[in-house]
Amino acid sequence: MKNLRLKFLILLAAVGLSAGARAAETVKVGVLHSLSGTMAISETSLKDVLLFTFDEVNKAGGIQVGGSKYMIEPVVVDPASNWPLFAEKARQLLEKDKVSVVFGCWTSVSRKSVLPVFEQLNGLLFYPVQYEGEELSKNIFYTAEAVNQQAVPAVDYMLAEGKKKFYLLGSDYVYPRTTNKILKQYLRSKGIPESDLVEIYTPFGHTDYQTIVAAIKQFSAGGKACVISTLNGDTNVPFFKEFANAGLTSENCPVVSFSISEDEFRGLPAKDLVGHLGCWTYFMSIKTPENAKFVGDFMGWLKDPKVTGVDYKVSGVDPKGRVTCSPMNLSRMGVYLWKQAVEKAGSFEVDKVRTALIGQKFKGPAGEVTMQENHHLVNNVFIGETLASGQFKIIKSFTGVAGEPFSSKFLK
Amino acid sequence: MLFSRRQRYSRPWTWHWLIAAACCLGAPLCRGADAVPAAAPDTATVDARARARLAEAIVADELDLQLQVLRELGGSGADPLIGQTLTAWRGGAVYLFETNGTRTPVLLDTQTDSEGRARAIRVADGALLAGGDGQGLLFTANDLTSADASSKLRRAIKTALDLFGVANPNPKMRRDAVVKLGQEQNADYLPHLEARLKIETEAEVHRALQEAIAVTRLLSDDAATREAAIVELGALRSITSLVFLKQLLTQAEGDAAKYGPATIKALRRSVWEIENYLWWGNLFGTAFRGLSLSAVLLVAAIGLAITFGLMGVINMAHGEIIMVGAYTAYVTQNLFASWFGKGGLGIELYFLAALAVSFVVAGAVGLVLERGVIRFLYRRPLESLLATWGVSLVLQQLFRHIFGAANVQVTSPSWLSGSLVIHDVLLAYNRIFVIAFAFAIVAGTYLLLTRTSLGLQIRAVMQNRAMASALGVRTDRVNMLTFALGSGLAGMAGACLSQIGNVGPSLGQNYIVDCFMVVVLGGVGNLVGTVSAALGVGVTDQILQPWLGAVLGKIVVLGAIILFLQWRPAGLFATRSRNLEG
Numbered sequence: 001m002k003n004l005r006l007k008f009l010i011l012l013a014a015v016g017l018s019a020g021a022r023a024a025e026t027v028k029v030g031v032l033h034s035l036s037g038t039m040a041i042s043e044t045s046l047k048d049v050l051l052f053t054f055d056e057v058n059k060a061g062g063i064q065v066g067g068s069k070y071m072i073e074p075v076v077v078d079p080a081s082n083w084p085l086f087a088e089k090a091r092q093l094l095e096k097d098k099v100s101v102v103f104g105c106w107t108s109v110s111r112k113s114v115l116p117v118f119e120q121l122n123g124l125l126f127y128p129v130q131y132e133g134e135e136l137s138k139n140i141f142y143t144a145e146a147v148n149q150q151a152v153p154a155v156d157y158m159l160a161e162g163k164k165k166f167y168l169l170g171s172d173y174v175y176p177r178t179t180n181k182i183l184k185q186y187l188r189s190k191g192i193p194e195s196d197l198v199e200i201y202t203p204f205g206h207t208d209y210q211t212i213v214a215a216i217k218q219f220s221a222g223g224k225a226c227v228i229s230t231l232n233g234d235t236n237v238p239f240f241k242e243f244a245n246a247g248l249t250s251e252n253c254p255v256v257s258f259s260i261s262e263d264e265f266r267g268l269p270a271k272d273l274v275g276h277l278g279c280w281t282y283f284m285s286i287k288t289p290e291n292a293k294f295v296g297d298f299m300g301w302l303k304d305p306k307v308t309g310v311d312y313k314v315s316g317v318d319p320k321g322r323v324t325c326s327p328m329n330l331s332r333m334g335v336y337l338w339k340q341a342v343e344k345a346g347s348f349e350v351d352k353v354r355t356a357l358i359g360q361k362f363k364g365p366a367g368e369v370t371m372q373e374n375h376h377l378v379n380n381v382f383i384g385e386t387l388a389s390g391q392f393k394i395i396k397s398f399t400g401v402a403g404e405p406f407s408s409k410f411l412k
Numbered sequence: 413m414l415f416s417r418r419q420r421y422s423r424p425w426t427w428h429w430l431i432a433a434a435c436c437l438g439a440p441l442c443r444g445a446d447a448v449p450a451a452a453p454d455t456a457t458v459d460a461r462a463r464a465r466l467a468e469a470i471v472a473d474e475l476d477l478q479l480q481v482l483r484e485l486g487g488s489g490a491d492p493l494i495g496q497t498l499t500a501w502r503g504g505a506v507y508l509f510e511t512n513g514t515r516t517p518v519l520l521d522t523q524t525d526s527e528g529r530a531r532a533i534r535v536a537d538g539a540l541l542a543g544g545d546g547q548g549l550l551f552t553a554n555d556l557t558s559a560d561a562s563s564k565l566r567r568a569i570k571t572a573l574d575l576f577g578v579a580n581p582n583p584k585m586r587r588d589a590v591v592k593l594g595q596e597q598n599a600d601y602l603p604h605l606e607a608r609l610k611i612e613t614e615a616e617v618h619r620a621l622q623e624a625i626a627v628t629r630l631l632s633d634d635a636a637t638r639e640a641a642i643v644e645l646g647a648l649r650s651i652t653s654l655v656f657l658k659q660l661l662t663q664a665e666g667d668a669a670k671y672g673p674a675t676i677k678a679l680r681r682s683v684w685e686i687e688n689y690l691w692w693g694n695l696f697g698t699a700f701r702g703l704s705l706s707a708v709l710l711v712a713a714i715g716l717a718i719t720f721g722l723m724g725v726i727n728m729a730h731g732e733i734i735m736v737g738a739y740t741a742y743v744t745q746n747l748f749a750s751w752f753g754k755g756g757l758g759i760e761l762y763f764l765a766a767l768a769v770s771f772v773v774a775g776a777v778g779l780v781l782e783r784g785v786i787r788f789l790y791r792r793p794l795e796s797l798l799a800t801w802g803v804s805l806v807l808q809q810l811f812r813h814i815f816g817a818a819n820v821q822v823t824s825p826s827w828l829s830g831s832l833v834i835h836d837v838l839l840a841y842n843r844i845f846v847i848a849f850a851f852a853i854v855a856g857t858y859l860l861l862t863r864t865s866l867g868l869q870i871r872a873v874m875q876n877r878a879m880a881s882a883l884g885v886r887t888d889r890v891n892m893l894t895f896a897l898g899s900g901l902a903g904m905a906g907a908c909l910s911q912i913g914n915v916g917p918s919l920g921q922n923y924i925v926d927c928f929m930v931v932v933l934g935g936v937g938n939l940v941g942t943v944s945a946a947l948g949v950g951v952t953d954q955i956l957q958p959w960l961g962a963v964l965g966k967i968v969v970l971g972a973i974i975l976f977l978q979w980r981p982a983g984l985f986a987t988r989s990r991n992l993e994g
Binding site: 246 | 504554567588656698819824840953966
């Protein structure tokens, strides 16, 4: 009896030791998000959710390749909202740290900046933020919403609601301009005359929306008007304040914003935004067991952030008032899709993983996603109405919308 | 009190019991005394019947029946439960409870228990759904199937709700509802609108009703009615109807035989009248907006006009001192909210306190900055540029550290929200406040500089430091106080700007360029120059914006300023400043 117990203990110790020995095997993964500068507001959350996901994967046994387990070891760099620095940091991740994959970038300009680096060094990048399309690199996988997964469904919804006049308002950079160009073409094809389409841009950090709001007020005086907003980040505050002060509401002229998710909402005047619309492939308010687990686990993790199984120090995580949002969900999806592809390919080699990624499916918080040959996802799209709590109430959903980066393919 | 509350809030849980209790108490009384008028039970039966019909329609899968019932409901609408049901139905929140093959439409109460379950309220009679044991049943939204509403049905529901809106006790909501109905140009609404017009007492709603009726009548087949409507809309200067008038005009011009020259003439005249009215409205609107932008620029720049203009310190941290003021307003707001509660007088008045507090706090920061950094650099303006820029980066990062990278929310008190509408020109209250504040701050600064001994000393030191010192002025102390004053003004500007823009660590950077632009353009060291420059830049920007757009407008203004400074490098009002000349 005693002997047996001893044997059992020895066995246990051996298993523990071998597990310990195995855990030493790690795979380096790059995180390329701005942690300082203007974009830090948005991108810090993505860094957090990526570290959380690495912890999740490691806790569940890591990545299984060729019979051995690999723990994800994050390499976090800070490109500081500086576009050329993005390219430099990307090069550093690929050449010096030799990471197997990079998760990162928020703005399109940062993605454009790192693209040549990834193509030259044959790296692998997962990009999680809604963007304007018209791009396809063999080294980038876009888990983000393409225009036909966000802007087009939103406009379709407004058309179905009987809206006939569209005021396209955006910040002055590549994403709004390209999106609006596509949208205008799309709306024209739906029979909206040129006179009922207005396209206006404001600079970054613009604070004076008086003239624009006065123009919207007149534009919407005859009814059936809506605003399609691609205003970025904090210019939304003066815009919505002015909008509400002018007596415009979601009832007489709804605003559909493509850049406001739950995370951005934290810095916006809640009462001025109630009833306006958002369109994403994920909302925190989605009621699925997967989402409940994701949100619950993430909130728990924020209180005690760590990455299991590797020697990595997590710092700078603020657990106060946190939410989840679409880019965060898509960042996490990216990690899982990559993990599955690596396990299927049985290798971390970029070329093999790339082939294995096509057709990968994953059941996420907002339903199942599938990676297509065009490096974009098939995903569910939701339209939500803003509540005073900063959450969205889903009022319409489209299932299985296939992402298509090139507008020429979905505009007829 | 209870009654008005019942109408305003949808709290089915409380008021239904109250009504039930009232009925129980009231019923025997009614029976006892026949003389009591039976008005109340009457509406109750009407409502009950309407509710029963509605419940029937929800369960039925026939679109025609559903639309029919909705049309019937259109006229009534005293019962809040019906309104609530319709809103819920449109949003997919009416649920079907199935027992023994019968389906009962229910609403879920807004109050949920810890597991997210809520009590179900029967649409037909407003009673709570109870199980076999008499206990209230609890559901989550996922337990029940929701009653579908196609987009056509949803639109019909919206129409019915809009008609309810015409009877809404809140005049603003009533007005919105009327405007929407007018835009539908649906002759079915006319009787409802006309009936309301007779009893409407609010001037604004009355006008909206007139407009809505006239707009609807534009489609009338009767030429005289149509023409009268056209003339009326012109006389009303109805901007809402401009689109419809123009539409009709294009039609009439295409089919002159049908409409006749008189109609076309009337149409042209009305369109002209409204467009003329709009032109004037836009003119005054632009003037107001220009003034308000000027006021914003002036408020932001006045502190710099002192620290840079008078003292000659190239103060790159000016923007961050504005930011300090804005964050002070945020902290004051939070303190007031925790002292006096989230609603009520505390939040209404915090802003006035915030202005004072931010003056003191930013002034103190300025004082420390002057004592710690700037006083060593008075003779080296370029180094003060670098040093203050460094300070600005430190302050930004410090605030990012304390308050987080995200913007913080500063709520406007209700007296600063909304706008005054005069002849369709919008004058937002917060903008009016900024204009008044700009006046006050300029007047205050002017009086301080010209009528107080501190002002005299400031001017003396700025004009000739050595001489002032020789005459016994403590120049060091005056420098310190002047810089603190300039910073304090910047702090107040921050509190003020928190009502208009956003409050975040990068707030200062958004304003710093504009501030320097205004001060340099006005002529360094001249308050009148700063005021004129702010006015010039603000008004020009607002005039250009509708034509060129915000981006190009800004570029043109900047280009114009550069050209102007080539022509007059010292700015609008050149003052000799010894500090800058060496």
